[in-house]
Amino acid sequence: AQKVTQAQTEISVVEKEDVTLDCVYETRDTTYYLFWYKQPPSGELVFLIRRNSFDEQNEISGRYSWNFQKSTSSFNFTITASQVVDSAVYFCALSGPPGMNSGYSTLTFGKGTMLLVSP
Amino acid sequence: DTGVSQDPRHKITKRGQNVTFRCDPISEHNRLYWYRQTLGQGPEFLTYFQNEAQLEKSRLLSDRFSAERPKGSFSTLEIQRTEQGDSAMYLCASSLPIQGFANEKLFFGSGTQLSVL
Numbered sequence: 026a027q028k029v030t031q032a033q034t035e036i037s038v039v040e041k042e043d044v045t046l047d048c049v050y051e052t053r054d055t056t057y058y059l060f061w062y063k064q065p066p067s068g069e070l071v072f073l074i075r076r077n078s079f080d081e082q083n084e085i086s087g088r089y090s091w092n093f094q095k096s097t098s099s100f101n102f103t104i105t106a107s108q109v110v111d112s113a114v115y116f117c118a119l120s121g122p123p124g125m126n127s128g129y130s131t132l133t134f135g136k137g138t139m140l141l142v143s144p
Numbered sequence: 145d146t147g148v149s150q151d152p153r154h155k156i157t158k159r160g161q162n163v164t165f166r167c168d169p170i171s172e173h174n175r176l177y178w179y180r181q182t183l184g185q186g187p188e189f190l191t192y193f194q195n196e197a198q199l200e201k202s203r204l205l206s207d208r209f210s211a212e213r214p215k216g217s218f219s220t221l222e223i224q225r226t227e228q229g230d231s232a233m234y235l236c237a238s239s240l241p242i243q244g245f246a247n248e249k250l251f252f253g254s255g256t257q258l259s260v261l
Contacts, residue, residue: 068233068255069148070235071252072249075249128194129175129194129199129200133189134187134188136184136185137184137185137186
């Protein structure tokens with residue numbers, strides 16, 4: 026069974042602070058995929074990143090960076106110099122290899138971390 | 145570029161009534177998904193279509209739930225004999241598989257918030 030744990034329920038920071046959102050996962054698959062999605066107050070989840078289990082390189086995209094560590098089964102997300110517009114719920118998600126017939130593998134989401142950035 | 149559209153945004157119904165939600169995916173996307181999200185939880189997978197074929201259904205999807213995608217374009221999700229436990233946000237997503245990539249990114253709609261009284 027797959028499981029995603031986001032232990033931080035809510036984080037509050039002041040604008041320009043750096044913040045790290047933690048994600049720990051469990052899976053028995055050797056091939057798997059990790060994702061981060063952002064859900065702003067409007068409700069629409071927005072894709073941020075996908076990482077496969079064979080690519081452990083960390084990634085940076087503007088103020089966002091991701092640290093993937095297989096040894097600790099973690100895929101943490103850091104926002105540098107946070108802004109008020111970063112306020113949202115952030116979900117980490119995990120999927121296995123795509124099914125032979127369906128071509129899809131169910132995404133298992135964590136419970137999310139609500140990030141509040143105040144001016 | 146229009147995103148995934150869901151209708152209605154909100155639905156209030158009495159227990160025992162039937163409700164139907166509609167999802168219009170991004171036009172060139174052949175994959176469509178339904179998820180359910182309750183307060184304080186992440187989305188839970190319900191079902192998946194590739195074109196008009198329903199290829200996966202979650203065990204969460206009881207017999208009272210049925211989904212269709214008759215022409216491989218829009219989809220409907222119907223809940224019969226609603227129960228209070230069905231109260232949730234119902235999210236639709238779509239995607240376009242890209243050769244060489246598995247589990248491509250999903251584009252989500254804003255959801256339909258269902259309240260069963």
